[in-house]
Amino acid sequence: MATQTKSRSSTSTLMLRLIPGAVVVFALGIGTAPRLVAHMAVNRQTQSLSEPTVAVVRPAAAPESRTIDLPGDVQAFQATRIYARTNGYLSHWYTDIGTQVQAGQLLATIDAPEVDAQLQQARADAGSALADYRIAKVTSDRWQELLATNSVSRQSAQENLSAMQAKQATLAAANANVARLEKMQSYEKVYAPFAGTITRRNIDTGSLIDAGSNGGAPAALFDLAETDRLRVFVDVPQDQAPEVVAGTTAQLSLPQYPGRLFSGVVARTSGAIDSVSRTLRVEVDVDNKDDTILPGAFAQVHLGLANSKPGLSLPANALLFRPTGVEVAVVNDQNKVQLMPIVLGRDFGTRVEIRSGLRGNERVIVNPGDAISAGQPVHVSTTAAASA
Numbered sequence: 001m002a003t004q005t006k007s008r009s010s011t012s013t014l015m016l017r018l019i020p021g022a023v024v025v026f027a028l029g030i031g032t033a034p035r036l037v038a039h040m041a042v043n044r045q046t047q048s049l050s051e052p053t054v055a056v057v058r059p060a061a062a063p064e065s066r067t068i069d070l071p072g073d074v075q076a077f078q079a080t081r082i083y084a085r086t087n088g089y090l091s092h093w094y095t096d097i098g099t100q101v102q103a104g105q106l107l108a109t110i111d112a113p114e115v116d117a118q119l120q121q122a123r124a125d126a127g128s129a130l131a132d133y134r135i136a137k138v139t140s141d142r143w144q145e146l147l148a149t150n151s152v153s154r155q156s157a158q159e160n161l162s163a164m165q166a167k168q169a170t171l172a173a174a175n176a177n178v179a180r181l182e183k184m185q186s187y188e189k190v191y192a193p194f195a196g197t198i199t200r201r202n203i204d205t206g207s208l209i210d211a212g213s214n215g216g217a218p219a220a221l222f223d224l225a226e227t228d229r230l231r232v233f234v235d236v237p238q239d240q241a242p243e244v245v246a247g248t249t250a251q252l253s254l255p256q257y258p259g260r261l262f263s264g265v266v267a268r269t270s271g272a273i274d275s276v277s278r279t280l281r282v283e284v285d286v287d288n289k290d291d292t293i294l295p296g297a298f299a300q301v302h303l304g305l306a307n308s309k310p311g312l313s314l315p316a317n318a319l320l321f322r323p324t325g326v327e328v329a330v331v332n333d334q335n336k337v338q339l340m341p342i343v344l345g346r347d348f349g350t351r352v353e354i355r356s357g358l359r360g361n362e363r364v365i366v367n368p369g370d371a372i373s374a375g376q377p378v379h380v381s382t383t384a385a386a387s388a
Contacts, residue, residue, distance in 0.1 A: 053379045056331055056363040059312040062353040065304060066346065068240060072232040072252065072284065072301035074293060076225035078194065083211070083218050085187035088112030090207045095222070097201055101192045107222055108190040110209050115188070119181040126174035133167040140164035187211075196226040197291075225295055230286045232264060234301045235279035240346075243305040244269060250284045251302045254293065262286055262293065266303070311345055312354040318364050319344075319352070320372075328358070329365040329372050337365070337376040 093108040095101055140160045147157040200223035203209070212218035232252060236244050248266040263286070270281035284301060286293065293299075320327040320339070330338045342357030358364075363380065365372070 051377045051379045053381050054331065054365045055367070055381045057315060057318065057366055059314055059354060059358050059360050059362065059364065062310040062313040062346065063348070064310050065306045066348060067302050067304050070234050070236065070301050070303065072234045072299040074295055074297040074299050075231045075233065076196070076227055076295040077229035077231055079223070079225040079295070080193065081220035082107065082190060082193070082222040082224055083220055084110060084190065084209045085211050086110060086112050086115055086184050087211050088115070088188065088209050090203050090205055090209055092205060093201065093203060095198050097198055099198045101196065101198060101224070103192055103195045105192045106189060107192055108203070110188045110190070112185070112188050115181060115184050119178070119185055122174065122177045122181050126171070126178050129167070129171040129174040133164070133171045136164035136167040190221060192224060194224070194226055196224045199223045199225050227291055227295055228289050230288045230293055230295065232284040232286055232299060232301060234282045234284060234303070235277060236282050236303070238273055238278045238280070240305065241273065241280035244280065244282055244303060249304045252286060252299045253302065254297060254299050310353070312358055312360055313348065313351045314354055314364055315366060316350055316352050318366050318368070320368055329368040331363040331365060331378060331380055335378055335380060337372055337374055337378055339374045
Protein backbone atom coordinates (compact mmCIF):
# COMPACT_ATOMS: atom_id res chain seq x y z
CA MET A 1 0.00 0.00 0.00
CA ALA A 2 2.83 2.32 0.85
CA THR A 3 4.49 1.39 -2.46
CA GLN A 4 1.41 2.42 -4.49
CA THR A 5 1.17 5.69 -2.69
CA LYS A 6 4.83 6.40 -3.41
CA SER A 7 4.34 5.61 -7.13
CA ARG A 8 1.40 8.00 -7.46
CA SER A 9 3.41 10.71 -5.82
CA SER A 10 6.27 10.27 -8.32
CA THR A 11 3.89 10.41 -11.27
CA SER A 12 2.29 13.58 -10.02
CA THR A 13 5.65 15.16 -9.52
CA LEU A 14 6.68 14.27 -13.11
CA MET A 15 3.49 15.72 -14.54
CA LEU A 16 4.00 18.92 -12.64
CA ARG A 17 7.48 19.19 -14.10
CA LEU A 18 6.31 18.50 -17.72
CA ILE A 19 3.38 20.91 -17.75
CA PRO A 20 5.53 24.10 -17.85
CA GLY A 21 7.56 22.68 -20.75
CA ALA A 22 4.46 21.77 -22.69
CA VAL A 23 3.06 25.21 -22.08
CA VAL A 24 6.26 26.75 -23.42
CA VAL A 25 6.25 24.51 -26.51
CA PHE A 26 2.60 25.30 -27.17
CA ALA A 27 3.25 29.01 -26.85
CA LEU A 28 6.20 28.79 -29.23
CA GLY A 29 4.05 26.89 -31.72
CA ILE A 30 1.32 29.50 -31.59
CA GLY A 31 3.83 32.28 -32.29
CA THR A 32 5.67 30.43 -35.08
CA ALA A 33 2.65 29.21 -37.11
CA PRO A 34 1.62 32.62 -38.51
CA ARG A 35 5.16 33.28 -39.62
CA LEU A 36 5.27 29.94 -41.40
CA VAL A 37 1.95 30.68 -43.13
CA ALA A 38 3.15 34.13 -44.18
CA HIS A 39 6.42 32.68 -45.46
CA MET A 40 4.55 30.14 -47.56
CA ALA A 41 2.33 32.89 -48.96
CA VAL A 42 5.38 34.96 -49.90
CA ASN A 43 6.88 31.96 -51.64
CA ARG A 44 3.69 31.41 -53.61
CA GLN A 45 3.50 35.10 -54.59
CA THR A 46 7.16 35.13 -55.62
CA GLN A 47 6.61 32.02 -57.69
CA SER A 48 3.56 33.56 -59.37
CA LEU A 49 5.43 36.78 -60.14
CA SER A 50 8.37 34.92 -61.57
CA GLU A 51 5.97 33.07 -63.92
CA PRO A 52 3.54 35.70 -65.29
CA THR A 53 0.19 34.59 -66.61
CA VAL A 54 -0.21 35.21 -70.34
CA ALA A 55 -3.03 34.86 -72.86
CA VAL A 56 -2.22 33.07 -76.10
CA VAL A 57 -3.82 32.69 -79.52
CA ARG A 58 -3.23 30.37 -82.45
CA PRO A 59 -2.45 31.88 -85.88
CA ALA A 60 -5.46 31.86 -88.18
CA ALA A 61 -5.60 31.69 -91.97
CA ALA A 62 -5.51 35.12 -93.59
CA PRO A 63 -8.47 35.98 -95.84
CA GLU A 64 -8.00 35.55 -99.58
CA SER A 65 -9.67 38.88 -100.34
CA ARG A 66 -10.04 42.23 -98.65
CA THR A 67 -11.19 45.74 -99.44
CA ILE A 68 -9.12 48.92 -99.23
CA ASP A 69 -10.64 52.40 -99.25
CA LEU A 70 -8.84 55.16 -101.12
CA PRO A 71 -9.81 58.65 -102.32
CA GLY A 72 -10.53 58.96 -106.03
CA ASP A 73 -10.72 61.77 -108.57
CA VAL A 74 -13.69 61.48 -110.95
CA GLN A 75 -13.07 62.70 -114.50
CA ALA A 76 -14.91 62.47 -117.80
CA PHE A 77 -13.92 59.58 -120.01
CA GLN A 78 -12.69 62.11 -122.51
CA ALA A 79 -12.86 65.89 -122.48
CA THR A 80 -11.67 68.59 -124.85
CA ARG A 81 -11.78 72.30 -125.48
CA ILE A 82 -13.14 73.17 -128.93
CA TYR A 83 -11.28 75.95 -130.76
CA ALA A 84 -11.93 77.79 -134.05
CA ARG A 85 -9.64 77.18 -137.03
CA THR A 86 -10.60 80.30 -138.93
CA ASN A 87 -10.87 84.00 -138.07
CA GLY A 88 -14.16 85.87 -138.18
CA TYR A 89 -17.24 86.73 -136.16
CA LEU A 90 -19.62 84.29 -134.53
CA SER A 91 -22.76 84.12 -136.62
CA HIS A 92 -24.77 81.79 -134.36
CA TRP A 93 -24.36 79.20 -131.60
CA TYR A 94 -26.72 76.24 -131.23
CA THR A 95 -25.81 74.55 -127.93
CA ASP A 96 -25.54 75.87 -124.40
CA ILE A 97 -24.07 74.38 -121.21
CA GLY A 98 -25.64 71.09 -120.18
CA THR A 99 -26.69 70.24 -123.73
CA GLN A 100 -26.25 66.62 -124.77
CA VAL A 101 -24.75 66.53 -128.27
CA GLN A 102 -23.95 63.76 -130.71
CA ALA A 103 -20.74 63.25 -132.65
CA GLY A 104 -20.75 65.55 -135.70
CA GLN A 105 -23.55 67.79 -134.41
CA LEU A 106 -23.32 71.47 -135.42
CA LEU A 107 -22.37 73.65 -132.48
CA ALA A 108 -21.81 77.10 -134.04
CA THR A 109 -21.27 78.94 -137.32
CA ILE A 110 -18.63 81.62 -137.99
CA ASP A 111 -18.95 84.41 -140.49
CA ALA A 112 -15.57 84.68 -142.30
CA PRO A 113 -16.04 86.85 -145.45
CA GLU A 114 -12.29 87.11 -146.04
CA VAL A 115 -11.98 83.37 -146.40
CA ASP A 116 -14.99 83.26 -148.71
CA ALA A 117 -13.45 85.96 -150.94
CA GLN A 118 -10.07 84.22 -151.00
CA LEU A 119 -11.77 81.00 -152.03
CA GLN A 120 -13.55 82.70 -154.93
CA GLN A 121 -10.26 84.21 -156.10
CA ALA A 122 -8.50 80.87 -155.79
CA ARG A 123 -11.16 79.15 -157.86
CA ALA A 124 -10.81 81.83 -160.56
CA ASP A 125 -7.02 81.38 -160.54
CA ALA A 126 -7.50 77.64 -160.84
CA GLY A 127 -9.80 78.14 -163.84
CA SER A 128 -7.25 80.40 -165.53
CA ALA A 129 -4.48 77.89 -164.83
CA LEU A 130 -6.63 75.11 -166.29
CA ALA A 131 -7.16 77.08 -169.51
CA ASP A 132 -3.44 77.83 -169.84
CA TYR A 133 -2.64 74.16 -169.27
CA ARG A 134 -5.10 72.99 -171.96
CA ILE A 135 -3.60 75.38 -174.54
CA ALA A 136 -0.08 74.34 -173.62
CA LYS A 137 -1.01 70.66 -173.85
CA VAL A 138 -2.59 71.05 -177.30
CA THR A 139 0.51 72.91 -178.51
CA SER A 140 2.88 70.34 -177.03
CA ASP A 141 0.96 67.44 -178.56
CA ARG A 142 1.02 69.13 -182.01
CA TRP A 143 4.76 69.72 -181.85
CA GLN A 144 5.32 66.11 -180.85
CA GLU A 145 3.42 64.98 -183.97
CA LEU A 146 5.47 67.32 -186.15
CA LEU A 147 8.67 66.03 -184.56
CA ALA A 148 7.73 62.52 -185.64
CA THR A 149 7.92 63.66 -189.30
CA ASN A 150 11.02 65.81 -188.68
CA SER A 151 9.01 68.91 -189.55
CA VAL A 152 10.27 70.81 -186.49
CA SER A 153 13.44 70.74 -184.48
CA ARG A 154 13.70 68.50 -181.43
CA GLN A 155 14.61 71.53 -179.28
CA SER A 156 11.43 73.40 -180.18
CA ALA A 157 9.31 70.34 -179.42
CA GLN A 158 11.05 69.93 -176.05
CA GLU A 159 10.48 73.60 -175.20
CA ASN A 160 6.75 73.28 -175.82
CA LEU A 161 6.65 70.07 -173.74
CA SER A 162 8.38 71.82 -170.81
CA ALA A 163 5.98 74.79 -171.10
CA MET A 164 3.04 72.36 -170.90
CA GLN A 165 4.52 70.70 -167.80
CA ALA A 166 5.02 74.10 -166.15
CA LYS A 167 1.37 75.00 -166.80
CA GLN A 168 0.37 71.62 -165.36
CA ALA A 169 2.32 72.35 -162.16
CA THR A 170 0.70 75.81 -161.92
CA LEU A 171 -2.72 74.17 -162.24
CA ALA A 172 -1.88 71.68 -159.48
CA ALA A 173 -0.79 74.53 -157.19
CA ALA A 174 -3.99 76.45 -157.92
CA ASN A 175 -6.12 73.38 -157.18
CA ALA A 176 -4.22 72.82 -153.91
CA ASN A 177 -4.90 76.41 -152.89
CA VAL A 178 -8.60 75.94 -153.67
CA ALA A 179 -8.67 72.78 -151.53
CA ARG A 180 -6.92 74.60 -148.66
CA LEU A 181 -9.39 77.47 -148.70
CA GLU A 182 -12.35 75.07 -148.99
CA LYS A 183 -11.08 73.38 -145.85
CA MET A 184 -10.74 76.76 -144.14
CA GLN A 185 -14.28 77.60 -145.22
CA SER A 186 -15.49 74.32 -143.74
CA TYR A 187 -14.10 75.48 -140.38
CA GLU A 188 -16.76 78.18 -140.41
CA LYS A 189 -19.03 75.45 -139.09
CA VAL A 190 -17.97 74.03 -135.70
CA TYR A 191 -18.96 70.40 -135.06
CA ALA A 192 -18.77 68.17 -131.98
CA PRO A 193 -15.86 65.71 -132.29
CA PHE A 194 -17.61 63.11 -130.11
CA ALA A 195 -20.86 62.61 -128.22
CA GLY A 196 -20.98 64.27 -124.82
CA THR A 197 -22.15 67.21 -122.77
CA ILE A 198 -21.32 70.87 -123.32
CA THR A 199 -19.83 71.92 -119.98
CA ARG A 200 -18.84 75.48 -120.95
CA ARG A 201 -19.73 78.05 -123.61
CA ASN A 202 -17.27 80.91 -123.92
CA ILE A 203 -18.71 82.85 -126.89
CA ASP A 204 -21.86 84.66 -127.91
CA THR A 205 -23.32 85.93 -131.16
CA GLY A 206 -21.08 88.61 -132.68
CA SER A 207 -17.97 87.59 -130.72
CA LEU A 208 -14.67 88.10 -132.52
CA ILE A 209 -13.15 84.71 -133.29
CA ASP A 210 -9.35 84.59 -133.34
CA ALA A 211 -7.89 81.26 -134.40
CA GLY A 212 -4.41 82.37 -133.31
CA SER A 213 -3.13 82.94 -136.82
CA ASN A 214 -2.30 86.55 -135.94
CA GLY A 215 0.03 85.55 -133.13
CA GLY A 216 -2.47 85.83 -130.29
CA ALA A 217 -3.63 83.01 -128.02
CA PRO A 218 -6.73 81.31 -129.44
CA ALA A 219 -9.84 81.28 -127.27
CA ALA A 220 -11.86 78.11 -126.77
CA LEU A 221 -15.45 78.22 -128.00
CA PHE A 222 -16.83 75.28 -126.02
CA ASP A 223 -15.78 72.66 -123.48
CA LEU A 224 -17.07 69.19 -124.30
CA ALA A 225 -16.98 66.15 -121.97
CA GLU A 226 -18.06 62.55 -122.50
CA THR A 227 -19.99 61.77 -119.30
CA ASP A 228 -21.78 58.51 -120.05
CA ARG A 229 -18.52 56.84 -119.01
CA LEU A 230 -16.16 58.10 -116.35
CA ARG A 231 -12.54 57.60 -115.41
CA VAL A 232 -11.76 57.53 -111.68
CA PHE A 233 -8.08 57.92 -110.83
CA VAL A 234 -6.80 56.37 -107.61
CA ASP A 235 -3.30 56.37 -106.13
CA VAL A 236 -2.61 52.97 -104.54
CA PRO A 237 0.19 52.73 -101.93
CA GLN A 238 3.30 50.86 -103.00
CA ASP A 239 2.87 47.89 -100.64
CA GLN A 240 -0.61 47.19 -102.06
CA ALA A 241 0.21 47.92 -105.70
CA PRO A 242 1.00 44.28 -106.73
CA GLU A 243 -2.54 43.23 -105.82
CA VAL A 244 -4.22 45.79 -108.10
CA VAL A 245 -4.42 44.56 -111.69
CA ALA A 246 -6.69 45.17 -114.67
CA GLY A 247 -10.06 43.58 -113.98
CA THR A 248 -10.04 44.23 -110.23
CA THR A 249 -13.55 45.10 -109.06
CA ALA A 250 -14.21 48.46 -107.47
CA GLN A 251 -17.10 50.33 -105.91
CA LEU A 252 -17.58 54.07 -105.51
CA SER A 253 -19.32 55.97 -102.76
CA LEU A 254 -20.02 59.69 -102.98
CA PRO A 255 -20.99 62.06 -100.17
CA GLN A 256 -24.06 63.32 -102.07
CA TYR A 257 -25.43 59.75 -102.31
CA PRO A 258 -25.07 58.27 -98.80
CA GLY A 259 -25.50 54.52 -98.67
CA ARG A 260 -25.37 54.11 -102.46
CA LEU A 261 -22.56 52.29 -104.25
CA PHE A 262 -21.57 52.52 -107.92
CA SER A 263 -19.82 49.61 -109.59
CA GLY A 264 -16.63 49.92 -111.61
CA VAL A 265 -13.60 47.95 -112.73
CA VAL A 266 -9.89 48.68 -112.92
CA ALA A 267 -9.22 49.30 -116.62
CA ARG A 268 -5.49 49.98 -116.50
CA THR A 269 -2.60 51.03 -114.28
CA SER A 270 0.32 53.33 -114.93
CA GLY A 271 2.75 50.43 -114.56
CA ALA A 272 5.18 52.53 -112.51
CA ILE A 273 5.48 53.78 -108.95
CA ASP A 274 5.54 57.56 -108.60
CA SER A 275 8.92 58.47 -107.10
CA VAL A 276 7.45 61.34 -105.05
CA SER A 277 4.28 59.82 -103.55
CA ARG A 278 5.37 56.15 -103.82
CA THR A 279 1.98 55.25 -105.22
CA LEU A 280 0.65 53.51 -108.32
CA ARG A 281 -1.80 55.48 -110.48
CA VAL A 282 -4.84 53.30 -111.22
CA GLU A 283 -7.76 54.06 -113.55
CA VAL A 284 -11.22 52.74 -112.70
CA ASP A 285 -13.87 52.90 -115.45
CA VAL A 286 -17.45 53.50 -114.31
CA ASP A 287 -20.66 53.33 -116.36
CA ASN A 288 -22.62 56.59 -116.01
CA LYS A 289 -25.33 56.40 -118.66
CA ASP A 290 -27.84 58.10 -116.36
CA ASP A 291 -25.40 60.98 -115.68
CA THR A 292 -25.78 60.50 -111.93
CA ILE A 293 -22.09 61.09 -111.20
CA LEU A 294 -20.68 64.43 -112.28
CA PRO A 295 -17.11 64.77 -113.57
CA GLY A 296 -14.78 66.55 -111.19
CA ALA A 297 -16.41 65.04 -108.10
CA PHE A 298 -14.61 63.43 -105.17
CA ALA A 299 -15.30 59.75 -104.51
CA GLN A 300 -14.26 57.10 -102.06
CA VAL A 301 -13.08 54.05 -104.02
CA HIS A 302 -13.38 50.60 -102.47
CA LEU A 303 -11.00 48.20 -104.23
CA GLY A 304 -11.50 44.46 -103.79
CA LEU A 305 -8.04 42.91 -103.59
CA ALA A 306 -7.46 39.16 -103.91
CA ASN A 307 -4.46 37.07 -102.91
CA SER A 308 -4.18 33.57 -104.36
CA LYS A 309 -1.68 32.50 -101.66
CA PRO A 310 -2.80 34.01 -98.36
CA GLY A 311 -0.61 33.48 -95.30
CA LEU A 312 -1.44 33.40 -91.60
CA SER A 313 -2.86 36.22 -89.52
CA LEU A 314 -2.45 37.39 -85.92
CA PRO A 315 -3.94 40.17 -83.81
CA ALA A 316 -1.97 43.38 -84.21
CA ASN A 317 -1.36 43.52 -80.44
CA ALA A 318 0.68 40.30 -80.59
CA LEU A 319 3.59 41.98 -82.39
CA LEU A 320 6.87 43.01 -80.79
CA PHE A 321 8.78 45.73 -82.59
CA ARG A 322 12.43 45.27 -81.77
CA PRO A 323 15.57 46.88 -83.23
CA THR A 324 16.29 43.64 -85.09
CA GLY A 325 12.81 43.56 -86.64
CA VAL A 326 9.28 42.41 -85.89
CA GLU A 327 8.95 39.42 -83.55
CA VAL A 328 6.27 37.45 -81.72
CA ALA A 329 6.54 35.76 -78.34
CA VAL A 330 5.66 32.06 -78.51
CA VAL A 331 5.10 29.66 -75.57
CA ASN A 332 6.87 26.35 -76.22
CA ASP A 333 6.07 22.91 -74.79
CA GLN A 334 8.03 23.68 -71.59
CA ASN A 335 5.89 26.82 -71.03
CA LYS A 336 8.85 29.04 -71.73
CA VAL A 337 8.99 32.07 -73.99
CA GLN A 338 10.55 31.78 -77.42
CA LEU A 339 10.97 34.92 -79.57
CA MET A 340 10.43 34.29 -83.28
CA PRO A 341 11.15 36.82 -86.07
CA ILE A 342 8.38 37.19 -88.65
CA VAL A 343 7.73 38.96 -91.96
CA LEU A 344 4.56 41.04 -92.14
CA GLY A 345 2.17 41.09 -95.09
CA ARG A 346 -1.20 42.77 -95.53
CA ASP A 347 -2.74 44.98 -92.88
CA PHE A 348 -6.36 44.09 -92.03
CA GLY A 349 -6.80 46.70 -89.33
CA THR A 350 -7.03 44.76 -86.05
CA ARG A 351 -5.15 41.84 -87.59
CA VAL A 352 -2.07 41.55 -89.78
CA GLU A 353 -0.90 38.94 -92.24
CA ILE A 354 2.22 36.91 -91.43
CA ARG A 355 4.04 35.98 -94.61
CA SER A 356 6.75 33.86 -93.01
CA GLY A 357 8.15 32.90 -89.63
CA LEU A 358 5.28 30.78 -88.26
CA ARG A 359 3.97 27.30 -89.07
CA GLY A 360 0.45 27.86 -87.76
CA ASN A 361 0.33 25.72 -84.61
CA GLU A 362 2.25 28.04 -82.26
CA ARG A 363 0.84 29.52 -79.07
CA VAL A 364 1.45 33.25 -79.58
CA ILE A 365 1.30 35.58 -76.58
CA VAL A 366 -1.14 38.47 -76.85
CA ASN A 367 -0.14 41.85 -75.39
CA PRO A 368 3.39 40.78 -74.46
CA GLY A 369 5.30 43.17 -72.23
CA ASP A 370 8.33 45.00 -73.53
CA ALA A 371 10.47 43.28 -70.88
CA ILE A 372 9.59 39.77 -72.01
CA SER A 373 12.64 37.72 -72.89
CA ALA A 374 13.49 34.38 -74.43
CA GLY A 375 13.53 31.46 -71.99
CA GLN A 376 11.29 33.19 -69.46
CA PRO A 377 8.83 30.74 -67.81
CA VAL A 378 5.17 31.75 -68.07
CA HIS A 379 1.80 30.46 -67.01
CA VAL A 380 -0.74 30.13 -69.84
CA SER A 381 -4.19 31.43 -69.02
CA THR A 382 -7.04 29.02 -69.61
CA THR A 383 -9.34 31.83 -70.80
CA ALA A 384 -9.29 32.93 -74.42
CA ALA A 385 -7.59 36.17 -75.30
CA ALA A 386 -10.02 38.99 -75.71
CA SER A 387 -8.36 40.22 -78.91
CA ALA A 388 -7.95 36.84 -80.58
